Amino acid sequence: xxxxxxxxxxxxxxxxxxxxxxxxxxxxxxxxxxxxxxxxxxxxxxxxxxxxxxxxxxxxxxxxxxxxxxxxxxxxxxxxxxxxxxxxxxxxxxxxxxxxxxxxxxxxxxxxxxxxxxxxxxxxxxxxxxxxxxxxxxxxxxxxxxxxxxxxxxxxxxxxxxxxxxxxxxxxxxxxxxxxxxxxxxxxxxxxxxxxxxxxxxxxxxxxxxxxxxxxxxxxxxxxxxxxxxxxxxxxxxxxxxxxxxxxxxxxxxxxx
Amino acid sequence: xxxxxxxxxxxxxxxxxxxxxxxxxxxxxxxxxxxxxxxxxxxxxxxxxxxxxxxxxxxxxxxxxxxxxxxxxxxxxxxxxxxxxxxxxxxxxxxxxxxxxxxxxxxxxxxxxxxxxxxxxxxxxxxxxxxxxxxxxxxxxxxxxxxxxxxxxxxxxxxxxxxxxxxxxxxxxxxxxxxxxxxxxxxxxxxxxxxxxxxxxxxxxxxxxxxxxxxxxxxxxxxxxxxxxxxxxxxxxxxxxxxxxxxxxxxxxxxxxxxxxxxxxxxxxxxxxxxxxxxxxxxxxxxxxxxxxxxxxxxxxxxxxxxxxxxxxxxxxxxxxxxxxxxxxxxxxxxxxxxxxxxxxxxxxxxxxxxxxxxxxxxxxxxxxxxxxxxxxxxxxxxxxxxxxxxxxxxxxxxxxxxxxxxxxxxxxxxxxxxxxxxxxxxxxxxxxxxxxxxxxxxxxxxxxxxxxxxxxxxxxxxxxxxxxxxxxxxxxxxxxxxxxxxxxxxxxxxxxxxxxxxxxxxxxxxxxxxxxxxxxxxxxxxxxxxxxxxxxxxxxxxxxxxxxx
Numbered sequence: 001x002x003x004x005x006x007x008x009x010x011x012x013x014x015x016x017x018x019x020x021x022x023x024x025x026x027x028x029x030x031x032x033x034x035x036x037x038x039x040x041x042x043x044x045x046x047x048x049x050x051x052x053x054x055x056x057x058x059x060x061x062x063x064x065x066x067x068x069x070x071x072x073x074x075x076x077x078x079x080x081x082x083x084x085x086x087x088x089x090x091x092x093x094x095x096x097x098x099x100x101x102x103x104x105x106x107x108x109x110x111x112x113x114x115x116x117x118x119x120x121x122x123x124x125x126x127x128x129x130x131x132x133x134x135x136x137x138x139x140x141x142x143x144x145x146x147x148x149x150x151x152x153x154x155x156x157x158x159x160x161x162x163x164x165x166x167x168x169x170x171x172x173x174x175x176x177x178x179x180x181x182x183x184x185x186x187x188x189x190x191x192x193x194x195x196x197x198x199x200x201x202x203x204x205x206x207x208x209x210x211x212x213x214x215x216x217x218x219x220x221x222x223x224x225x226x227x228x229x230x231x232x233x234x235x236x237x238x239x240x241x242x243x244x245x246x247x248x249x250x251x252x253x254x255x256x257x
Numbered sequence: 258x259x260x261x262x263x264x265x266x267x268x269x270x271x272x273x274x275x276x277x278x279x280x281x282x283x284x285x286x287x288x289x290x291x292x293x294x295x296x297x298x299x300x301x302x303x304x305x306x307x308x309x310x311x312x313x314x315x316x317x318x319x320x321x322x323x324x325x326x327x328x329x330x331x332x333x334x335x336x337x338x339x340x341x342x343x344x345x346x347x348x349x350x351x352x353x354x355x356x357x358x359x360x361x362x363x364x365x366x367x368x369x370x371x372x373x374x375x376x377x378x379x380x381x382x383x384x385x386x387x388x389x390x391x392x393x394x395x396x397x398x399x400x401x402x403x404x405x406x407x408x409x410x411x412x413x414x415x416x417x418x419x420x421x422x423x424x425x426x427x428x429x430x431x432x433x434x435x436x437x438x439x440x441x442x443x444x445x446x447x448x449x450x451x452x453x454x455x456x457x458x459x460x461x462x463x464x465x466x467x468x469x470x471x472x473x474x475x476x477x478x479x480x481x482x483x484x485x486x487x488x489x490x491x492x493x494x495x496x497x498x499x500x501x502x503x504x505x506x507x508x509x510x511x512x513x514x515x516x517x518x519x520x521x522x523x524x525x526x527x528x529x530x531x532x533x534x535x536x537x538x539x540x541x542x543x544x545x546x547x548x549x550x551x552x553x554x555x556x557x558x559x560x561x562x563x564x565x566x567x568x569x570x571x572x573x574x575x576x577x578x579x580x581x582x583x584x585x586x587x588x589x590x591x592x593x594x595x596x597x598x599x600x601x602x603x604x605x606x607x608x609x610x611x612x613x614x615x616x617x618x619x620x621x622x623x624x625x626x627x628x629x630x631x632x633x634x635x636x637x638x639x640x641x642x643x644x645x646x647x648x649x650x651x652x653x654x655x656x657x658x659x660x661x662x663x664x665x666x667x668x669x670x671x672x673x674x675x676x677x678x679x680x681x682x683x684x685x686x687x688x689x690x691x692x693x694x695x696x697x698x699x700x701x702x703x704x705x706x707x708x709x710x711x712x713x714x715x716x717x718x719x720x721x722x723x724x725x726x727x728x729x730x731x732x733x734x735x736x737x738x739x740x741x742x743x744x745x746x747x748x749x750x751x752x753x754x755x756x757x758x759x760x761x762x763x764x765x766x767x768x769x770x771x772x773x774x775x776x777x778x779x780x781x782x783x784x785x786x787x788x789x790x791x792x793x794x795x796x797x798x799x800x801x802x803x804x805x806x807x
Binding site for chain 2: 025026029030032033035036039040041042043044045068070130132133138139146147148186188204206207208209210211212213214
């Protein structure tokens, strides 16, 4: 097994291993993960251990479910993952202790936040939609795999004009929102999440983020149309121009245009 | 039999009579015992004279050993509540060890962030059991049945790179919880939820936003991802109605050139109005942190004379290895003293609380910094005994090579600004110790040395005992006045959690989590290669005196 790993390591070009070393240092050594040169951390030691190259590649690309090991596909390019694999394979013959940490020249570091690849108006709307410094749209709506899918899918609506989306946000009523009345008198605006057997699960929309409440069916006196909930009350931090940006972003997310 | 019971009751009632304020009695109702975080019990049935005869009475397996068992069990009215890795929550008959219910939270298969899968505990009250999850939700269960009542997605885990591993704190009708994320491109906060409905009642950002006081201590946009996590559990003073919470490091951990300024409220103690979440005062221990030396550990609330004047005080040991003592009514600095010998990141703390001789690691180079990122002490909590008036806490002797590199924040991703490797301390071999201190002056009364860092919390009792466990799996009791070892029991797996004591039907029990795991456990092989093979585990062991000893 060690011999195989060594062969593989030897077959890789020093340039590829060197590039893998750099990528490893910037992504895998950090924090409590695999330590400098694979010396161990929260993640397992990689130095002085032999793994099959296929195994390393699969684990690096896909991660390990139910563990802290993330999938690197989407974060690293395929040839970068390959370089990391070659580098880790090259550590099989390393002794137990890692060499002293090599200083990296200033300026070498992971890339900046990925640039949004839509048009500038959509980028503005995207930033506003997921703005972490306030209660943002993403707290209740998912778009493009981001956000929390509690409220309705929005990209279908975005096909309309920005003005239509803005007016929908300010509409008097939302056809999705119900009023839940509990047998002991409590009442709140709700979205139905799930009904099963003797249970009803409702999102309580009184405050943000919404609360997913699990109730016994016998606790719920009624679920009826809601006439008082206003979407407007929850988008108060967004200026009209920002809502138009968001509409443009949603249209771009739905159509690519 | 009746005579025995009567006898037990007399002893028990006597021991309740000597209970000091801030200590626990039959129950262990909160994470830190009571909410002053003493981790001290007024129970004294088990004491220096009989602890040598302590026997195991039951053990409970949580069934998942990845991440070890880092929790503090709670006991309320004869029922133990404990959470283990991957958010498994159990209610157990505290007398027999029989499970009453369990709840396994459905975590997503991919967590993908570094703060997992361990968890540190639950809060119990208002008929509910509360806990935070590895995917950044808060959950409330029915205390009797374990049925889920509500859950809330506090913030998209993928966006904030944060989650909840600390135990919540229950204050009146609110459950207050902090988040991890200090080593991510993240802006920290502390949040309170209504215990009945789960609705968010207040949120306090640990980094002030535009227009708020303290915002000027951040350069350009660095406040948006400057860390300041609240990853452990705070304290509460009911008389002052203040919640105290320790705030974590600034991010990026090691690279500070893009966040010039003091970086409030990172590495600070914050005192918030419990009802509104508004800031009453703060005390920053480490302005502009470039070492990852959080002030996130416990806030011990105790009263003691300072220069002959009785004061209400707060003690917080930070990751840099210094205990800071402040007036908890105002945040006024009182004193600071070290809990480890191997410290070179500063030369000391002056009489006004200012750090002297800051030794900042140079960018683009490798520097030897002591203690290591693991801390002059780890997060596991110390204990304050009102009987001795001493504070019992651990210290670790080790250093690290830090290589600092400039780093741009990537939303929700790790944000360290460098790498580190553990190194031996400045003098002597690496290791750990448990010490007894005067909490105000830092005068040391005794030390118990250990080959490996001691990574479990301390429990002190009115029986004048201090309990803790070590990485090799030994759970042991020391004489609180001398540090002499009086009893030990091999649990078979290392200790990273927090032991407690409680009583059921007049009988005192000692309980300890046993289960090696966590981020730090994973780092130890860099200095102690043999620890790589230390067995994982996840078991609660419970001990009591044999019947004839009571």
